[in-house]
Each structure stands twice: as C-alpha cells, then as structure tokens.
Amino acid sequence: MRISRIYNNNVALAQTFNGEQMVVIGRGLAFGKRRGDLVDPTLVEQTFVPEAGTPDEKLSWSLAEIPSQILGVATDLESLVKSEGITISHSFIMPLADHLNYAVVRAREGIVVDYPLAVEVAQLYPQEVRFGRRALELVRERLGVNLPANEAIPLAMHLVNSQFATEDMSGTYRMTEIFSQIFEVISTGFGQPVDQASMSAARFVTHLRYLFARAAKGGDSEAEPSVPLLLETLKTAHPQAFACARKVLLILEMHLEQQLTDDELTYLTIHIARLAKDQYGPSSRVS
Numbered sequence: 001m002r003i004s005r006i007y008n009n010n011v012a013l014a015q016t017f018n019g020e021q022m023v024v025i026g027r028g029l030a031f032g033k034r035r036g037d038l039v040d041p042t043l044v045e046q047t048f049v050p051e052a053g054t055p056d057e058k059l060s061w062s063l064a065e066i067p068s069q070i071l072g073v074a075t076d077l078e079s080l081v082k083s084e085g086i087t088i089s090h091s092f093i094m095p096l097a098d099h100l101n102y103a104v105v106r107a108r109e110g111i112v113v114d115y116p117l118a119v120e121v122a123q124l125y126p127q128e129v130r131f132g133r134r135a136l137e138l139v140r141e142r143l144g145v146n147l148p149a150n151e152a153i154p155l156a157m158h159l160v161n162s163q164f165a166t167e168d169m170s171g172t173y174r175m176t177e178i179f180s181q182i183f184e185v186i187s188t189g190f191g192q193p194v195d196q197a198s199m200s201a202a203r204f205v206t207h208l209r210y211l212f213a214r215a216a217k218g219g220d221s222e223a224e225p226s227v228p229l230l231l232e233t234l235k236t237a238h239p240q241a242f243a244c245a246r247k248v249l250l251i252l253e254m255h256l257e258q259q260l261t262d263d264e265l266t267y268l269t270i271h272i273a274r275l276a277k278d279q280y281g282p283s284s285r286v287s
Contacts, residue, residue, distance in 0.1 A: 123196035
C-alpha cells in the first residue's frame with residue numbers, strides 16, 4: 001500500500017495496489033512519511049474502508065480530531081459485530097469513534113449526560129445493548145477510562161442505526177419511540193404488560209424493523225403469497241390480536257405516512273397472536 005494522505009503521525013489514507021482505498025492506523029506509521037511512500041505493514045494495527053461518498057473534508061476533520069487509540073477501539077468493535085453475523089454499513093466506524101471520543105472527554109471532565117428512551121432501548125434492543133456494554137469494557141481495557149453505564153444506550157443505538165445504513169440517528173430514536181407505543185397498545189389491549197425481553201417480542205421487533213427499512217426504501221410488504229381468507233380466519237380465531245393489529249397498523253401508517261396492505265395487517269395479527277400466546281396464554285381476553 002502507498003500513502004495517499006496523512007492525517008497525523010498515526011493515521012493515513014492508503015491505496016492498495018489494486019486501487020482500493022482504506023484508512024490505516026498504527027503508532028508512528030505516518031511519521032516522516034510523504035504522499036506516495038509505502039506503508040510499513042508491520043506498523044499497521046487496524047484498517048477500515050471509509051464510506052463511499054464521504055466528503056474528503058469531513059473525513060479529514062474527523063480523522064485529524066479523533067485519537068488513533070479510539071479509532072482502534074472502534075475498528076475492533078466493528079470486527080466484533082461482524083464476527084457475530086450482524087450486517088452493518090461502512091459508516092459505522094466514524095460515528096461510533098466520534099461518539100466514543102466525546103464520551104471519553106466528558107468522562108474525564110466529570111460531565112454526565114442523560115439519554116432518552118434508556119428503558120425502551122434496553123428492552124427493544126438487548127443484543128445491541130450488550131454490544132454497548134462490551135464497548136464500555138473495551139474502552140476501560142484499552143484507554144483506562146470508566147465511561148458511565150448509561151453510555152451503553154447511545155452506543156447500542158449507533159449499532160441499530162448502522163444496520164439501517166442511515167446517517168440520521170434521530171430517525172432511529174423515533175423508530176424506538178414508535179415501537180414503545182406499539183407495545184403500549186398491546187399491553188392495554190390484553191390488560192397485561194408485555195415482556196419486551198422475550199423471544200416472541202424480539203421476533204416482533206425484528207419484523208417491525210424490517211418494515212421500517214422497507215418503507216424507507218419504498219419497498220412493499222414481505223414478499224409472500226397473499227391469502228385473502230387467512231385474515232378472516234385470524235380475525236375469528238384471534239380477535240384480541242386482530243383488534244390490536246388494526247390499532248398498530250394505524251400507528252404505523254401515521255408515522256410512515258403511507259398506506260399498508262391487508263397482507264401487513266395479516267403479519268401483524270400473526271405476530272401479536274404468537275406474542276399473546278407465549279406471554280398471556282391461550283385464554284387471554286381484551287380488557
């Protein structure tokens with residue numbers, strides 16, 4: 001690899017012999033180097049490919065401001081996520097590293113930040129929250145900084161956000177608020193709270209997340225054959241679930257600003273019926 005641009009003594013943009021560009025990180029790997037010089041592979045500790053289309057000025061500012069140790073933590077966390085089979089975008093590393101950088105600065109200055117929806121995030125995204133806690137452990141191991149436990153929440157949301165390949169974190173928080181509202185509807189409908197940490201709730205959240213992803217891309221409902229009689233059968237067999245599903249459908253249509261099909265109502269009814277059976281038993285009734 002040859003150096004294309006130097007950001008600091010420890011971070012540079014390099015180009016491989018097949019034309020691929022990547023950021024290389026390592027103590028002193030760019031010290032005394034110039035553009036066009038070869039990268040010493042023995043000094044490279046981490047690498048990552050920047051998101052395509054990222055403005056050079058934005059990338060340059062971020063890489064110059066974020067310490068290489070924190071970039072290294074972020075790249076290791078990306079490797080951890082990918083090793084667990086989670087698909088994320090290339091844009092994961094820089095926002096994560098930027099957040100970690102400011103979190104470390106705040107911790108050193110004794111500044112504490114409260115994050116909204118902490119309870120909802122912990123309930124709706126247990127896998128991502130576990131990632132957030134692992135990130136806190138890695139920061140403590142690598143940097144000797146004890147970040148507040150609630151920092152696991154925004155770190156979890158960065159992972160949620162990256163799975164949707166969007167730069168807008170506000171949309172991810174909005175989605176979480178809607179999910180919380182949906183579970184409130186189900187809890188009210190059945191007169192009992194929903195255990196959002198259960199497997200059936202996790203499956204339902206997965207369905208809703210993909211629904212949001214499809215809606216953002218302008219896609220249709222899940223591609224399975226439509227069975228008109230199935231919805232009528234579900235309406236008769238699971239009236240509580242059907243009643244909740246209709247309310248949930250209205251909430252989704254309002255927030256997504258698009259009309260959903262009877263097929264989506266069918267999927268919602270099936271998921272809610274499964275959730276109700278697992279949590280409330282077959283004899284549940286609408287309150």
